[in-house]
Amino acid sequence: MERIAFLLEREDASPYRVKAFRTAAEAARRLPAGPVDAARAARLPGVGPKTAQVIAEASAGRVPGYLAELEESAGPLAEGADALRAALKGDCHLHSDWSDGGSPIEAMARTARDLGHAWAVLTDHSPRLTVARGLSVERLREQLEVVAALNRELAPFRLLTGIECDILDDGSLDQDEDLLAELDLVVASVHSRLRMERAPMTRRLLAAVRNPLVDVLGHCTGRLVGGRTRPESQFDAEAVFAACAESGTAVEINCRPDRRDPPTRLLRLAIDTGCVFAIDSDAHAPGQLDWQQYGCARAADAGLEPERIVNTLPVEELLAWTAA
Structure with missing residues (x-):
């Protein structure tokens, strides 16, 4: 969740999108270890459908699909730097x-x-x-x-x-x-x-x-x-x-x-x-x-x-x- 927020900030995304993931990261810290399904994650305060899906995928030991997409597009910001x-x-x-x-x-x-x-x-x-x-x-x-x-x-x-x-x-x-x-x-x-x-x-x-x-x-x-x-x-x-x-x-x-x-x-x-x-x-x-x-x-x-x-x-x- 923090990595997603970092990559969104890096690409100057909407602060509201960034805040959603940082808020969800704080909520996810209160979960017990082990897999959590998206429905349960979505019941946490400040967690929406997209962030709940990320929590579910990460808790199961998988790289969340949304994070994989951001990482793939996160090349150098400028040539020659x-x-x-x-x-x-x-x-x-x-x-x-x-x-x-x-x-x-x-x-x-x-x-x-x-x-x-x-x-x-x-x-x-x-x-x-x-x-x-x-x-x-x-x-x-x-x-x-x-x-x-x-x-x-x-x-x-x-x-x-x-x-x-x-x-x-x-x-x-x-x-x-x-x-x-x-x-x-x-x-x-x-x-x-x-x-x-x-x-x-x-x-x-x-x-x-x-x-x-x-x-x-x-x-x-x-x-x-x-x-x-x-x-x-x-x-x-x-x-x-x-x-x-x-x-x-x-x-x-x-x-x-x-x-x-x-x-x-x-x-x-x-x-x-x-x-x-x-x-x-x-x-x-x-x-x-x-x-x-x-x-x-x-x-x-x-x-x-x-x-x-x-x-x-x-x-x-x-x-x-x-x-x-």
């Missing part, structure tokens, strides 16, 4: 159900580990983004304790502490700076007034990427492509990327298929400007962690060397980079 994806040791940007993600912290961490990562950074939203249940100082401090406890269970895998911090209109950061300094990694992103005029938007981004607390500039243009669209924010990209290169702030290659940010022309400009990069899933569900393949394919196509990608660093080298 394999070599670079194999070089990545972590993911700098992912969300849990503490903000606008759909799964618990532990599920996100375990999935990142199972995908072969040595580390991942939990980056739930900052408080100003109320629509995403951004974390207050108190909730973020509570989360740090949860992460510390989880790391004792998951070692040697390491879940790093972080945040996706809103860049406010004046370029300042939407969180207590003393607390930000305690985190392992800070992604800074614009989520409001995305159609600000070019000059003030440039000043806003320059202030953020020059802030020594900021490690990664998230989805720099804020665009959305695909179903729901949103145009790129307008700013002096040459100036912003030059500031990133000078300050050592990584430019994020956001892997979400509805973002693909930065656009190819700006990705090439950032490469030519000498920036370093973070290839990040921006996952809001476990299956979306595999979306890093999309960013790897884009980076490989643009000729980006692995040495310029911070995700290729072992955890101690990553932490030395953020500390610097």
Whole structure:
């Protein structure tokens, strides 16, 4: 059931379909060992006809037919991503159900580990983004304790502490700076007034990427492509990327298929400007962690060397980079 949910998330299926299988998985855990027919499974709370059939097939020791269909169609998400994806040791940007993600912290961490990562950074939203249940100082401090406890269970895998911090209109950061300094990694992103005029938007981004607390500039243009669209924010990209290169702030290659940010022309400009990069899933569900393949394919196509990608660093080298 969990594998089906993962594969559905990976293909960006309806969240309602995914939730049905995750809910059914929780219900199935209450069943005794041994075969269970579909009629009995369907009497469990939250289990429907399709999920009941999967439970019945799995409990009898068979690979459920629906899972077999999904596995057969679950090929590579992007061509040309394999070599670079194999070089990545972590993911700098992912969300849990503490903000606008759909799964618990532990599920996100375990999935990142199972995908072969040595580390991942939990980056739930900052408080100003109320629509995403951004974390207050108190909730973020509570989360740090949860992460510390989880790391004792998951070692040697390491879940790093972080945040996706809103860049406010004046370029300042939407969180207590003393607390930000305690985190392992800070992604800074614009989520409001995305159609600000070019000059003030440039000043806003320059202030953020020059802030020594900021490690990664998230989805720099804020665009959305695909179903729901949103145009790129307008700013002096040459100036912003030059500031990133000078300050050592990584430019994020956001892997979400509805973002693909930065656009190819700006990705090439950032490469030519000498920036370093973070290839990040921006996952809001476990299956979306595999979306890093999309960013790897884009980076490989643009000729980006692995040495310029911070995700290729072992955890101690990553932490030395953020500390610097």
